[in-house]
Amino acid sequence: MKLVNKTNIGWLILAIATFLILQLAVSTGLISAYYEITLVTILINVILAVGLNLIIGFSGQFSLGHAGFMAIGAYTAGIISKYFPHYGGLFLGIIGGIILTSIVALIVGVPTLRLKGDYLAIATLGVAEIIRITIVNMQNVTNGAAGLSGIPYLAKWPLVYVFAVLTVLIVVNYTRSSPGRATIAIREDEIAAESMGINTTKYKTIAFVLGAATAAVGGALHASYFSVIRPGDFTFNKSIDILIIVVFGGIGSVTGSIIAAIVLGILNVFLQPFGSLRMIIYALALIVIMIFKPSGLLGNKEFTISGLLHLFGRKSTIKEEGKK
Amino acid sequence: MSLLEVKKLTKYFGGLSAVSNVNLELKSNELVGLIGPNGAGKTTLFNLLTGVYQPSEGTIDIENDGKKESVVGKKTYTITDMGFGRTFQNIRLFKDLTVLDNVLIAMHSKSKVGTLKSILRLPSYYASEEKMKQEAIELLKIFSLENKISELAKNLPYGEQRRLEIVRALATKPKVLFLDEPAAGMNPQETADLTALIRQIQKDFKMTILLIEHDMSLVMNVCERIYVLEYGRMIAHGTPEEIKANDQVIKAYLGGE
Numbered sequence: 152m153k154l155v156n157k158t159n160i161g162w163l164i165l166a167i168a169t170f171l172i173l174q175l176a177v178s179t180g181l182i183s184a185y186y187e188i189t190l191v192t193i194l195i196n197v198i199l200a201v202g203l204n205l206i207i208g209f210s211g212q213f214s215l216g217h218a219g220f221m222a223i224g225a226y227t228a229g230i231i232s233k234y235f236p237h238y239g240g241l242f243l244g245i246i247g248g249i250i251l252t253s254i255v256a257l258i259v260g261v262p263t264l265r266l267k268g269d270y271l272a273i274a275t276l277g278v279a280e281i282i283r284i285t286i287v288n289m290q291n292v293t294n295g296a297a298g299l300s301g302i303p304y305l306a307k308w309p310l311v312y313v314f315a316v317l318t319v320l321i322v323v324n325y326t327r328s329s330p331g332r333a334t335i336a337i338r339e340d341e342i343a344a345e346s347m348g349i350n351t352t353k354y355k356t357i358a359f360v361l362g363a364a365t366a367a368v369g370g371a372l373h374a375s376y377f378s379v380i381r382p383g384d385f386t387f388n389k390s391i392d393i394l395i396i397v398v399f400g401g402i403g404s405v406t407g408s409i410i411a412a413i414v415l416g417i418l419n420v421f422l423q424p425f426g427s428l429r430m431i432i433y434a435l436a437l438i439v440i441m442i443f444k445p446s447g448l449l450g451n452k453e454f455t456i457s458g459l460l461h462l463f464g465r466k467s468t469i470k471e472e473g474k475k
Numbered sequence: 476m477s478l479l480e481v482k483k484l485t486k487y488f489g490g491l492s493a494v495s496n497v498n499l500e501l502k503s504n505e506l507v508g509l510i511g512p513n514g515a516g517k518t519t520l521f522n523l524l525t526g527v528y529q530p531s532e533g534t535i536d537i538e539n540d541g542k543k544e545s546v547v548g549k550k551t552y553t554i555t556d557m558g559f560g561r562t563f564q565n566i567r568l569f570k571d572l573t574v575l576d577n578v579l580i581a582m583h584s585k586s587k588v589g590t591l592k593s594i595l596r597l598p599s600y601y602a603s604e605e606k607m608k609q610e611a612i613e614l615l616k617i618f619s620l621e622n623k624i625s626e627l628a629k630n631l632p633y634g635e636q637r638r639l640e641i642v643r644a645l646a647t648k649p650k651v652l653f654l655d656e657p658a659a660g661m662n663p664q665e666t667a668d669l670t671a672l673i674r675q676i677q678k679d680f681k682m683t684i685l686l687i688e689h690d691m692s693l694v695m696n697v698c699e700r701i702y703v704l705e706y707g708r709m710i711a712h713g714t715p716e717e718i719k720a721n722d723q724v725i726k727a728y729l730g731g732e
């Protein structure tokens with residue numbers, strides 16, 4: 152395994168090519184201002200879903216509070232960048248959001264992740280609600296239920312794109328490393344993992360905090376792109392929306408989460424004209440897909456470049472991969 | 476000094492005492508057998524020694540850095556880190572992961588590869604990753620599994636899964652290895668081969684091994700000392716010759732066969 156190998160270069164080219172295509176589509180007006188909102192929503196959902204997948208799909212813990220962590224990121228970045236309306240302020244806000252979220256995640260995670268079982272789900276469910284209610288009640292800082300408006304629009308889509316790529320890179324690097332393998336071992340068999348010397352609480356907590364931190368980044372970008380945030384944007388429904396992307400793409404598949412965010416984002420656009428029927432059709436579409444593919448689009452497999460090349464019959468690449 | 480010293484160890488499950496008043500001692504560099512009929516409490520004893528269960532009564536002391544230390548109340552991973560590895564009677568491999576990953580996972584805690592280093596992919600990350608992989612392959616070679624590194628653990632034939640369990644336990648670099656019926660379900664030839672291999676690694680790695688095994692004759696052949704459990708109580712302890720001649724053992728164990 153080297154830094155400069157075919158797979159890494161392949162992904163780098165894919166990331167740059169996608170960016171250039173999007174850039175072209177935006178500048179020629181193919182992606183109108185309206186569809187740019189869809190693009191950014193998809194990118195933010197990629198960040199949120201990949202982070203949640205790290206918690207659910209890799210450490211095997213169940214978090215239902217992603218929207219809560221997103222809210223912390225959104226409000227921290229929103230408030231700070233209103234004071235400092237330039238990129239410095241936004242980055243300060245993102246970092247502040249990450250730190251604050253990590254602290255809250257530690258407070259929730261350390262006691263619950265010591266236990267075996269799905270205690271995290273209940274705890275995060277409660278904490279997300281506490282976060283939202285706190286925001287509603289901190290009237291003089293957050294402007295309460297009315298929400299925060301006039302947040303400087305700094306997170307243009309290319310910046311969101313860069314953050315999405317970075318988030319994916321961080322999560323993939325982590326999951327494909329020694330600590331990442333330790334984390335996956337916990338998902339596979341907690342008792343065996345512990346018998347192999349793995350501090351299960353520690354790695355469950357790392358995955359949880361890392362996942363929560365990415366939610367803060369997603370929230371911060373959301374605030375900066377849309378300029379308006381309300382506590383109502385970060386309810387339990389939002390957590391479920393992200394959970395749906397993770398489950399739909401395949402629990403434990405990063406590429407699955409990315410594809411699911413794109414597919415569901417586009418599906419939402421097509422369903423726009425259906426008005427209130429939209430949610431019903433959306434739900435039905437999900438049900439149909441889950442019936443035919445219960446483990447999600449990709450299961451726990453990853454979409455790989457060598458796999459794609461294989462599909463096109465270029466078997467030589469595969470052979471080389473195998474030789475390594 | 477003994478590596479492990481167990482005194483008056485007792486474990487109740489409700490009204491049942493699965494292990495009662497057990498004394499046991501392991502010195503460095505020995506291969507010790509633990510035998511007893513089904514339900515005698517052998518696996519429960521292993522679970523107590525490795526912190527999976529907490530004892531109801533009694534003490535478990537180990538030698539750590541030349542000092543005597545109690546492991547009661549310690550977490551399983553801490554005990555593993557102190558040099559006590561184990562295998563499981565009901566194979567508990569990471570089934571959906573590759574053979575290599577199974578071994579690498581066991582090497583993780585001693586490898587000291589940190590989270591930040593992994594995320595940032597510093598050059599030293601690739602170096603330690605490569606080193607771990609080479610070490611893992613060396614261990615797999617001992618058990619003739621080096622050609623299977625990319626296979627999923629669940630796709631290995633049964634006997635190889637049992638061997639991978641041992642490789643994985645060895646990868647934690649134990650001073651003491653607890654093997655829970657490593658040859659269960661194997662045919663007599665496979666069992667004999669595996670037992671010979673266990674004897675070999677015990678010598679090569681200068682380890683202490685506590686071996687649970689149902690096949691009496693095998694245990695008699697390779698072990699220096701043998702403990703016999705029955706209904707949770709240690710009914711006998713001694714050299715193979717002493718055990719063979721022990722009336723209680725003959726009645727409880729051999730007689731029942």
Ligand SMILES: Nc1ncnc2c1ncn2[C@@H]1O[C@H](COP(=O)(O)OP(=O)(O)OP(=O)(O)O)[C@@H](O)[C@H]1O
Nearest residue numbers: 488491493511512513514515516517518519520564
């Ligand atoms: N977690 C548990 N809860 C309740 N009872 C248990 C538990 N674990 C073991 N036991 C009981 O303790 C006794 C000893 O079981 P153990 O598995 O230690 O026996 P063993 O000597 O390993 O037997 P075998 O040769 O069949 O593996 C049995 O009666 C078993 O049913």
Ligand SMILES: [Mg+2]
Nearest residue numbers: 517518519564
């Ligand atoms: Mg047993």
